[in-house]
Amino acid sequence: MIDGLVIRTTGSWYDVASGGDVVPCTVRGRFRLEGGDATNPVVIGDRVSVLRQPDGTGVITSLGTRSTVLVRRAAGRRVGVSHVIAANIDAAWVIQSVDLPRFNPGFVDRFLVMAGVHRIPAGIVINKADLLDDRTGPPIRFWAELYRDLGYPVLLTSALNGEGVDTLLGALTGRISAVAGPSGVGKSTLLNAVDGTLDLRTGQVSSRTRKGTHTTTSASLHALKGGGYVADTPGLREFGLVDLDPPHLSHYFAEMAPVLSGCRFPNCTHDHEPECAVIEAVDEGTISQERYASYLGMLRSLRLGARDVGR
Ligand SMILES: Nc1nc2c(ncn2[C@@H]2O[C@H](COP(=O)(O)OP(=O)(O)OP(=O)(O)O)[C@@H](O)[C@H]2O)c(=O)[nH]1
Ligand SMILES: [Mg+2]
Ligand SMILES: [Zn+2]
Known part of the structure; x- marks a missing residue:
């Protein structure tokens, strides 16, 4: 039996990091039942016990208590069905961009509410700062000031010219964080800029719809060079509310x-x-x-x- 950290989930397989190894694992059936209303019983960030199998794979046999969960309403599902994005995270960052796609304050507000419900400290990253100009500048300055006045950290970054990347690295190092946001805002590109060892797949923004093309398809947790972990997650159209009267x-x-x-x-x-x-x-x-x-x-x-x- 080994203890490990779930770093990737794809369908019914879970990659568990343990002592420098990554073990592909399945889960015992009862977790599926205990998952309750959530669509996924085991998520990235979970601490698990694994029974090694002779063929090198493993079976997850128990799940540690979660200190936090980052949760949203499951896409396309009946209201009230939740999707746990990550467990045991110390901080959550909502990523938006200056343009392409446009800054979405409704997404930010919903994210901040859900982080608040689950007591996760939250911040806002506005990426593509290289696209600030006479047209994009005034609204972005308005939103940055509004959220700062509310007490949230707001970082302006550019994966293209490196602005704010060191500040973000400092904020991520030494803790477990997750980023979430619409497709195409540059989440994966920005994390690659923060830590060149990550090598995450990145995509294009469609010139027709000005939206991202959903390049990242599963959530994954990555060790950072200076310590700590960061979770990259697939782009979301909206951050749906759950668990709230x-x-x-x-x-x-x-x-x-x-x-x-x-x-x-x-x-x-x-x-x-x-x-x-x-x-x-x-x-x-x-x-x-x-x-x-x-x-x-x-x-x-x-x-x-x-x-x-x-x-
Ligand atoms: N101008 C500019 N473009 C950027 C910046 N960061 C990322 N991009 C571009 O934005 C596009 C989308 O980047 P991704 O990193 O794949 O976006 P993502 O948020 O991970 O998207 P999904 O994985 O689909 O959710 C790519 O063409 C990147 O080159 C930036 O700071 N400035
Ligand atoms: Mg991505
Ligand atoms: Zn009132």
Whole structure:
């Protein structure tokens, strides 16, 4: 029996790193059942025990307790079905780009909420800083300042000219981190720039749709030269919410949490109720219109989701 770390999952095979070896493993059937609502019972970052087989493969026989999980709603699945992206991570970074594809604040907000729900410190990387110009600059500066003011670290990077790459390396070294974001923002290219030993596959952005082409197809965890691990993950169209009741959503908006006690109703959802401290703060300009609109969009999708699950 050996102990190891799950570094890649593809279909029913799991690569487990242990003492310098990588052992391809299967899992015992009962994990599939214990996985509950999640689509995947064993994920990258999991600590596992493995029974070695004579042919060099292994069988995962037990799963360590997870300190954290990065979770999103499973793509194309009934609402409420979750997909665990990675376990036991110390930090999560949402990657966006200055352009090609365009910065998506709705994606960022959903990611930050889900990281908050699972108590994972989160930050924002805006890649392709070499594409900053008179057109792209003003909106990017607006979003960078907004998220910094909320207390999140915001890094501007360019895998092309190296800007911000050392800062990102410093933030990743010595801990287990995961990156996630839309396809084509340059997640894999940026991680290759951070650590030249990674050699991750990278793709192109379609000139027609200006979107990425989903080059990375499975999540994988990589040792960094200075210590620690980073998980590269496949591009996502959207970061879907799970594990959240509508009245709790505002707790995960950093600028709303401090004013919530001022609402007249303790279960206020801040969209129609009278004497709502959040709506007052939006009217006074201390909570931004953009973030409030994003909140309302999420509230709507959570309410639709609650009905869907009830059927
Ligand atoms: N201009 C510019 N292009 C970049 C930068 N980083 C990555 N790219 C380009 O963006 C395209 C997509 O890069 P990938 O690293 O494959 O993107 P990804 O986010 O990993 O995409 P998926 O694996 O599909 O999720 C490639 O053509 C890269 O060369 C950058 O900093 N500046
Ligand atoms: Mg990639
Ligand atoms: Zn309220």
